[in-house]
Amino acid sequence: MRSYIIRRLLALIPVLIGISLCIFLILQLIPGDVISGLLGIEENPELRAQLEKKFGLDQPLFKQYWDWISKVLRGDFGRSFRTDKEIFPEIMSRFKITAQLTFMAAFISCLIGIPLGILSALKRNTWIDGIIRVIALLGVSVPGFASATLLILFLSLAFQYYSPVGYVGFFENPSINMQIMILPSIILGTSMSGSVMRMTRSSVLEILRQDFIKTIRAKGAPEKVIIFKHALKNGLIPIITLVGMQIGSLLGGAVVTEQIFSIPGLGLMTLTAINQRDYPVIQGCVLFIAFIYVMINLLVDILYTYVDPRITYK
Amino acid sequence: MKAKKVLSFISLLLIMAIALTACGENKQSTLNDQPEQSEETPAGGSETSQGAPAQILKYATDSEPIGLDPHTITAAASIRIFRQIYNTLVDVDDNMNFIPELAESWKQPDDLTYIFKLKEGVKFHNGREMVAEDVKYSFERVLDPEVAAIGKSYYDMIDTMEVVDNYTIKFTLKEPFAPFLTNLTSLYGAIVPKEVIEENGNLMQVACGTGPFKLKEWIPDNKIILEKNPDYYEEGLPKLDGIEYYVMTDESSRIAAIRTGNVHLIKLPASSISLLEGNKDVVIKPYQSNEYSFLGFNLDLDKFKDVRVRQAISYAVNRQEIIDLVYDGEATVTGFVTPAMGRWAIDYANEDLYKQNIEKAKQLMAEAGYPDGFETKIAVGLYDDIRATGEILQKQLEQIGIKATIENLESGQYVDAWSNRTHEMMAGRNGAGTDPNRAVAFFFSTTGSANVWGYSNPEVDALCNEGKVTVNESEREEIYKDAQERVLNDCPNIFMASPMEYFFVRANIEGFEPSTFNAEKFENIVIK
Numbered sequence: 001m002r003s004y005i006i007r008r009l010l011a012l013i014p015v016l017i018g019i020s021l022c023i024f025l026i027l028q029l030i031p032g033d034v035i036s037g038l039l040g041i042e043e044n045p046e047l048r049a050q051l052e053k054k055f056g057l058d059q060p061l062f063k064q065y066w067d068w069i070s071k072v073l074r075g076d077f078g079r080s081f082r083t084d085k086e087i088f089p090e091i092m093s094r095f096k097i098t099a100q101l102t103f104m105a106a107f108i109s110c111l112i113g114i115p116l117g118i119l120s121a122l123k124r125n126t127w128i129d130g131i132i133r134v135i136a137l138l139g140v141s142v143p144g145f146a147s148a149t150l151l152i153l154f155l156s157l158a159f160q161y162y163s164p165v166g167y168v169g170f171f172e173n174p175s176i177n178m179q180i181m182i183l184p185s186i187i188l189g190t191s192m193s194g195s196v197m198r199m200t201r202s203s204v205l206e207i208l209r210q211d212f213i214k215t216i217r218a219k220g221a222p223e224k225v226i227i228f229k230h231a232l233k234n235g236l237i238p239i240i241t242l243v244g245m246q247i248g249s250l251l252g253g254a255v256v257t258e259q260i261f262s263i264p265g266l267g268l269m270t271l272t273a274i275n276q277r278d279y280p281v282i283q284g285c286v287l288f289i290a291f292i293y294v295m296i297n298l299l300v301d302i303l304y305t306y307v308d309p310r311i312t313y314k
Numbered sequence: 315m316k317a318k319k320v321l322s323f324i325s326l327l328l329i330m331a332i333a334l335t336a337c338g339e340n341k342q343s344t345l346n347d348q349p350e351q352s353e354e355t356p357a358g359g360s361e362t363s364q365g366a367p368a369q370i371l372k373y374a375t376d377s378e379p380i381g382l383d384p385h386t387i388t389a390a391a392s393i394r395i396f397r398q399i400y401n402t403l404v405d406v407d408d409n410m411n412f413i414p415e416l417a418e419s420w421k422q423p424d425d426l427t428y429i430f431k432l433k434e435g436v437k438f439h440n441g442r443e444m445v446a447e448d449v450k451y452s453f454e455r456v457l458d459p460e461v462a463a464i465g466k467s468y469y470d471m472i473d474t475m476e477v478v479d480n481y482t483i484k485f486t487l488k489e490p491f492a493p494f495l496t497n498l499t500s501l502y503g504a505i506v507p508k509e510v511i512e513e514n515g516n517l518m519q520v521a522c523g524t525g526p527f528k529l530k531e532w533i534p535d536n537k538i539i540l541e542k543n544p545d546y547y548e549e550g551l552p553k554l555d556g557i558e559y560y561v562m563t564d565e566s567s568r569i570a571a572i573r574t575g576n577v578h579l580i581k582l583p584a585s586s587i588s589l590l591e592g593n594k595d596v597v598i599k600p601y602q603s604n605e606y607s608f609l610g611f612n613l614d615l616d617k618f619k620d621v622r623v624r625q626a627i628s629y630a631v632n633r634q635e636i637i638d639l640v641y642d643g644e645a646t647v648t649g650f651v652t653p654a655m656g657r658w659a660i661d662y663a664n665e666d667l668y669k670q671n672i673e674k675a676k677q678l679m680a681e682a683g684y685p686d687g688f689e690t691k692i693a694v695g696l697y698d699d700i701r702a703t704g705e706i707l708q709k710q711l712e713q714i715g716i717k718a719t720i721e722n723l724e725s726g727q728y729v730d731a732w733s734n735r736t737h738e739m740m741a742g743r744n745g746a747g748t749d750p751n752r753a754v755a756f757f758f759s760t761t762g763s764a765n766v767w768g769y770s771n772p773e774v775d776a777l778c779n780e781g782k783v784t785v786n787e788s789e790r791e792e793i794y795k796d797a798q799e800r801v802l803n804d805c806p807n808i809f810m811a812s813p814m815e816y817f818f819v820r821a822n823i824e825g826f827e828p829s830t831f832n833a834e835k836f837e838n839i840v841i842k
Contacts, residue, residue, distance in 0.1 A: 032726025036733045038380070040388045042464045043733055044763040050462035082380045083534070084518040090534065149566045156570035165374060165560045165576045166537040260564040264535035272378055272535060277726050 001305070004313035008298050015294060016287060020072070023286045024065050027279050033057075034081045034277040055081050068283065077284040082276050087284040091266065095251075095288070098258070098265035100170060101188065102250040104181055106243055108189025109196050114239070116193075117200025118227060124205060132197065139194025148187045148260045155183075167264050184261040188254055192246050199242050203235035236307050244300035251296065252289035368555045369841050371823070372577040374562045378535050381518035384504035385456050385463040393501060394834060395538055395559060399439075400504035400523035403430055403449065404495055406748055408829045410656060412495050416444065416505055416524065425490035425785055426473075432481040437545040438507045439521075439528040446483040450475045451508045465502025467763065490783040492790055496749035526552040526837045535561055552837040553825065572596055578820045578841070583699060583813075584644045590818055599817040601828040604655065604747070606648045607636075607703055608807040609692070610740045613768035617690070618738075622682040624805035628667045629675035630714045631707065637811045640702045648812035651746055651753045651798055654830040657791060658750045660798050662809070667802060675714045687715020693737040694720060695728030699813065704741045732766055748831065750794040754778055758801050769806035 035051045036043055052058040056067065071078055077087035120132040155161045163180050170177040207213065208231050216226055255267035262268075266285060273281035304311045379392040384400050387393070403417040414420075417430040436444045453475060456463040471491040476484040487494065497503065510522040521529035524547070527540035538559040542552055560577060562568045569589055571577045573596065582590075590596050609627070611618035618624060637645045646652075647668060651659045662668055679685060694704035701722060708718045718739065723731060731737040744764070746753040755778040756762045760770040777797040784790050802809075817828050825838035 030726065032724075032728075032730035036729045037726060038388070039464065040729065042388050042763060044467070046459075047462055047464070047466070050459060054462060084381060084516065085534070094535075149564075152566055152570045156573045160574050162567075162570040162574040162576050165372065165562070165571055166558065167533075260567060262536070262560065262562040262564070262567060264533070268535045275725055276380065 001302075001313055005298070005302070008301075012291070012294055016291060017069075019290045020069055020283065020287055021065070023283050024068070027277075027282060028061065030277075032277050034279060037277045038082065068280065072284075072287065078280040080273075080278050080281045082278045082281075087281055090269065090281075091284055091288050094264060094266045094269045095292075096169075097167065097263060098251060098254070098267060101181060101184060101254060101258070101263060101265060102247055104185035105188035105192060105250060105254075106247050108185055109192035109246070110243060111193075112190065113193035113196025114200050114232075117197040118204055118232065120197065120201040121204040121208065122227070124201075133201075136194040136197040136201075139191050139197070141194075142191065143256075144187050144191050144254075145256045145260060147191065148184070148257060151183060151187060152260070163261070165262070167262070180261075180263070184254070184257045184263055188250065188257055192243075192250075195242060195246075196239065199239050200235070203238050204231050207231045207235045233307070237304060240300060240303055240307060244296055244303070248293045248296035251292045369553065369839075371554050371557045371579065371836060371839055371841065372560065373557060373579040374560045374568045374571050374577040376561075376563055376565070376568070376581070378561045379532075379538065381516075382521045382529065382532070383517035384501045384506070384523075385452075385461060385465060386516070386518075388464050395529075395540070396504070396521060396523070397501055397525075397834065398527040398540055398557065398836065399521045399525045399529060400501060400506065401436075401525050402499055402501060402503050402505065403432075404498045406496070406499050406831050408831055410748060410831065412499070416449075420495075425783075426487045428485040428487075428494065429478070430483050430485070432483070433547055434481055436524050436547045438510075438524055439543060440507065440510065441545075442507060442509075444505060444507075444524050445480045446477040447480075448505055448507060449483050450477055452505045453503065455506070455511070456503065463502065465497075465500060468497040468500060468502050490785060492782055492785050493749040493751040496747075496751070499748060527554075527557055530556070537561065548837070553840050554836060557836060572818050572820065575820060578823050579826075580818050582816055582818055584641045584816065585698070585702075587642070587816065595821050597819045597821050597823075599819055599826065599828055600644070600814045601817075601833060602646070602654045602830050603813055603815045604652050604830050605743050605745050606650055606652050606812045607700060607741065607743045607810045608650070609703075609707060609810070610737075610742065610767050610807045611805075612735055612738055612740075613806065614735065615738060617684065617688055620682045621804060622678040623684065624808075625667060625803075626675040626678035626682070626714060627711065627716070628805050628808050629669075629671045629678065630716075631710055631808055631810070632670040633668060633810050635710070636703055636706050639706055640699050641811060641813045645811040645813040647810075649798055649802060649809045650744070650757060650807065651750050651794070652812040654812065655746055655748075655750065655753070658753075658794060660795050660802075662802075665802060667805070672713050679714055684715070687717065689717045689719075691721050691738045692718045693723055693728065693731050693740040695723035695742075696725055697743055700741050700743055703810065707741065735766055735768060750790070750797075751778070751782055754794055754797045754801070755782070758797075758806060767806045769804070771800060771804055774800050774804075 034055070035048050035057070038051065039047055056064060059067070068078065075088070077091070079086055116132050116135070120129045123129045152162065163183055164176050167180055168176045213226060213230060216230055252266065254265070255271050257263070258265045258267040259271060266289065270282065270285040273285060305313070375391065375394065377391040379395050380389045381387050382392060382396050382399070384396045401416045403415060404420070405413050405415040407413050416432060416436060418433045420428060420430045422428050430449070432444070432446060432449070438444055453469055453472060455461055456465050456469055457472065471487045471489060471494070472485055473488045474486045478484055505524065506517060507522055510520060511517060514520045519532070526543055526546045526548070528543045530539040530541045532538045539556065541556040542554060546552065562571065565582070565586065568580045569582070569586065572580045573590065573593065575595065587598060590598070611624060613619060633647050637643060637647070647663045649660065649662045653659050679687060692704045692707060694701045704720050708720055711718050731740065744757065747756070754774070757764045758769055759765060759775050759778045774797050777793050781790050781793040781797065784793060815833070819826060822842045824840045824842055826836070828834070
């Protein structure tokens with residue numbers, strides 16, 4: 001197990017180097033640059049040359065890459081071209097917010113998705129199943145920005161309610177923090193719950209058809225035990241994979257939701273940086289997101305061994 | 315057993331979450347109009363020493379400031395913040411007359427010399443008095459190539475600066491420069507304290523000025539908190555205890571926030587007025603902007619090199635239709651010197667080129683060798699009104715056979731197309747500034763930094779140079795009017811509309827009257 005983890009971590013190195021190269025080169029390809037963004041209509045060749053020198057953009061590409069990556073390897077992500085803020089501490093403080101949002105959303109999605117999925121499997125091909133499957137389909141197909149805008153509109157018109165403005169950390173003021181985070185979590189959670197529901201349904205159905213369930217039934221085990229202890233537990237692997245992947249991608253920033261609800265998470269940070277062509281910030285964020293994604297996948301793989309002891313890694 | 319544990323843990327978490335949310339319901343940081351409720355505002359509701367609720371103005375803005383250095387930043391989102399923090403020597407009132415700011419008075423013994431007498435007892439936010447040496451340092455910083463200050467070209471004509479005494483400074487110019495005072499009103503010439511820059515390297519993350527508000531905290535992508543400067547040089551101002559800016563990029567969120575009273579102030583385009591009209595808690599405060607929308611041509615392309623094609627397009631465009639459809643009728647027909655600039659602007663509405671005349675347009679196209687029109691592209695971006703304008707232009711140009719496709723560009727691409735002239739036609743919105751020299755020379759002289767079109771007319775260049783050194787106001791007026799006529803005739807751009815801008819304000823906000831040149835003056839605001 002330990003050697004497996006070490007091998008996976010080692011494999012991370014080429015992945016991250018590849019990603020860093022890709023993102024660095026892609027940024028060179030996209031039109032627009034940080035200087036024209038900074039100067040706007042005030043741009044002139046003299047100012048441009050001064051800023052290029054200041055940011056090191058007058059250096060050859062490979063030198064720019066090398067300067068950046070060698071600093072990153074020493075744990076220094078550099079400073080933002082635009083705000084002059086240090087990037088890594090900023091990423092970490094934003095990540096905390098995104099992580100909270102992600103886990104609240106994942107929690108809500110499991111809370112809705114798993115019970116409804118089981119119910120749907122047990123009542124398959126009845127009207128209950130039909131309704132649940134329609135809800136799941138809606139969850140999967142209605143985009144977050146649409147449901148978020150509708151929710152905001154509905155709450156503000158019908159109840160004169162809008163969550164408090166200005167993000168406040170959980171430990172600063174838990175009550176305000178929860179009010180701010182609950183709406184985006186519900187939006188993300190419900191849209192995630194659709195696929196969780198569908199996965200739970202098919203997974204549980206498949207297990208329920210297997211012989212060992214018949215055996216357990218024949219032995220007279222109560223239905224509750226059959227479903228929760230045997231069917232759900234054995235059907236959990238694909239659900240964990242799915243939720244893990246969803247968490248992985250949400251941790252990279254739920255860009256649209258964060259934007260609509262003005263949640264200053266990693267997604268909003270990346271989006272702002274892309275709009276401003278703030279290269280070191282974009283590079284730092286993408287690298288960090290890639291790292292988190294790979295780590296979450298590794299965690300999910302490790303989690304399998306706990307859920308299903310038959311799985312071992314050598 | 316295990317499952318039970320897990321289930322009870324999950325239920326506990328859920329109950330906690332619900333309880334926390336429920337507890338919060340009553341204490342949410344809304345700015346209810348009753349003072350006893352706003353006392354409870356945890357997000358900004360500290361109390362003043364008298365025990366009255368703090369007067370904190372909450373303003374939801376649409377974009378994140380880039381940095382706070384007034385000398386190096388052009389972004390509107392940043393200027394909005396640092397204009398509350400810094401002052402300039404001179405300011406303009408609504409009629410474009412110069413009024414003292416940090417300077418108490420000024421004299422101009424000859425065309426090259428300006429002597430400013432500074433106000434005494436003005437303090438920086440760090441408590442030190444602002445003196446003539448600070449003025450000298452500030453302009454030296456702007457002129458230092460290492461700083462790469464945006465406003466360098468605004469003050470390049472300064473030859474020497476001499477500190478006469480603590481409160482008197484003498485500027486000597488290299489040549490007569492009529493817009494000098496106007497340029498001093500720009501925040502690119504904000505007066506800053508040397509020691510703060512020496513300590514921090516620049517003013518991107520810190521701020522220390524002489525303005526009515528000082529920076530307390532800036533949390534990126536979240537909020538900027540300004541607090542009252544108790545030592546502000548204007549007696550009794552500001553009346554507010556502070557301003558909190560919340561960055562809310564999504565328009566529907568900003569609307570919900572003002573509707574529910576979570577913020578006091580937002581800005582919206584004309585198209586959104588109907589969403590809040592009739593709401594008795596929200597007052598709409600319109601003011602004429604100093605911006606104009608334009609359709610620019612890439613003059614490197616053969617088809618646009620011919621002035622007849624450009625004039626034909628001007629004849630084909632129905633400006634009133636654009637104003638009606640895009641701005642709900644709430645805009646003025648304009649040139650590149652906007653009507654808000656008063657005496658400097660010519661009467662555009664009566665220009666022949668501004669009257670839609672399809673026959674004449676077709677005739678001009680035929681003369682230019684394009685009887686059946688041609689295919690082209692209109693680049694649009696940055697603003698929704700410009701995207702909408704592009705679509706209407708597309709329809710209007712069809713009438714003279716020009717088949718234009720719309721290229722909707724993301725902001726970086728748009729700026730790229732702007733600076734590298736990779737577009738064919740480009741629609742956009744520019745600000746005219748406070749002096750016609752900027753409106754004409756900056757955008758349409760051959761060497762103007764913002765002349766991205768490749769436009770060159772030696773007569774216009776000559777007029778720009780003449781206007782710059784002519785100090786007599788009425789002579790200048792004539793010069794720039796002449797230049798406007800010429801540019802208009804050459805049609806390097808088609809100029810369309812100068813829109814109104816709108817603040818949406820909670821009804822309990824008093825003392826806020828936005829105007830073209832003083833749109834965000836918050837010193838007199840009182841929250842009832």
